[in-house]
Amino acid sequence: MTTDTPPTLWDSLPALRDRLADANGLLFCTDFDGTLAGIEINPDAPALGEENRVALERLRDHDRVDVAVISGRELADLRERVAIDGIDYAGNHGLELHRDGESTTHPIARRRRRDLDTIVADIEERLDDTDCFVEDKSVSATVHYRTAPERESEVHDAVETAVERVAEGGFELSTGKEIVELTPTVAWDKGDAVSLLVADHDGWLPIYIGDDTTDEAAFRELSEIGLGVHVGTDSETAADYRIDDPDSVTRFLDWLADEGLAALDSRGAA
Numbered sequence: 001m002t003t004d005t006p007p008t009l010w011d012s013l014p015a016l017r018d019r020l021a022d023a024n025g026l027l028f029c030t031d032f033d034g035t036l037a038g039i040e041i042n043p044d045a046p047a048l049g050e051e052n053r054v055a056l057e058r059l060r061d062h063d064r065v066d067v068a069v070i071s072g073r074e075l076a077d078l079r080e081r082v083a084i085d086g087i088d089y090a091g092n093h094g095l096e097l098h099r100d101g102e103s104t105t106h107p108i109a110r111r112r113r114r115d116l117d118t119i120v121a122d123i124e125e126r127l128d129d130t131d132c133f134v135e136d137k138s139v140s141a142t143v144h145y146r147t148a149p150e151r152e153s154e155v156h157d158a159v160e161t162a163v164e165r166v167a168e169g170g171f172e173l174s175t176g177k178e179i180v181e182l183t184p185t186v187a188w189d190k191g192d193a194v195s196l197l198v199a200d201h202d203g204w205l206p207i208y209i210g211d212d213t214t215d216e217a218a219f220r221e222l223s224e225i226g227l228g229v230h231v232g233t234d235s236e237t238a239a240d241y242r243i244d245d246p247d248s249v250t251r252f253l254d255w256l257a258d259e260g261l262a263a264l265d266s267r268g269a270a
């Protein structure tokens, strides 16, 4: 993993234009929270802004562009929030996929649902008298402590204890922005979801854009073959480039739907 802050994407747009002009097509993959929508206190609040919707639809409508939204959110929640037809979706960090109109869930994740229900109930009981709460995402769960940051270690302890009690080794913990994520122990992440899509797009340029720790797997997957863009100023990222915040993502989407598509169309024009 690169430890230097990657260069800003804005200085590299001429190079990106060249890569698009050489590519068979564009596979545009994006995270949702902190990328397409800003971070909010209430996890129910984030919505896809109109400018982003228009740009993503313009990309979708190009015959040599495919779009995928890849999120830690539950697939049903993500699809409802984004609500763009004709694109691919991955929910629960890739454990749920919606491709070509069909939804699938990783079989091991499906089998662990009952254990997860018990774990969620246990965590809820342990955190009952706090402001922390559990977002039950059917095959994974997220414990939110944004409104009680002083409870961070208490949340970790509660999740660890609940997993040990119910299904030791069956679930793993990861951290995100003021959250602890609890996912079934399965060798499958956002990087694998991206790699599955890349396999169907020979000679296309894959781009992945995201802001959080689970997006790093996708950046690593694309390090040799595509382009990763980290949203934020963290230095520890495997992404090739960075941009500041979700507003910058909107500007980039606008550029891509305009100049990026023009570059793609210029292939063979000279």
Ligand SMILES: O=P(O)(O)OC[C@H]1O[C@H](O[C@H]2O[C@H](CO)[C@@H](O)[C@H](O)[C@H]2O)[C@H](O)[C@@H](O)[C@@H]1O
Pocket: 031, 032, 033, 034, 038, 039, 040, 041, 042, 043, 044, 046, 070, 071, 072, 073, 074, 135, 137, 142, 144, 146, 176, 177, 178, 179, 181, 212, 214
């Ligand atoms: O992969 P993503 O699309 O980035 O999803 C990651 C998690 O995002 C959500 O939590 C984050 O956003 C919330 C709303 O802005 C915020 O309140 C929370 O503190 C953030 O961590 C979502 O609720 C989780 O399920 C996703 O896993």
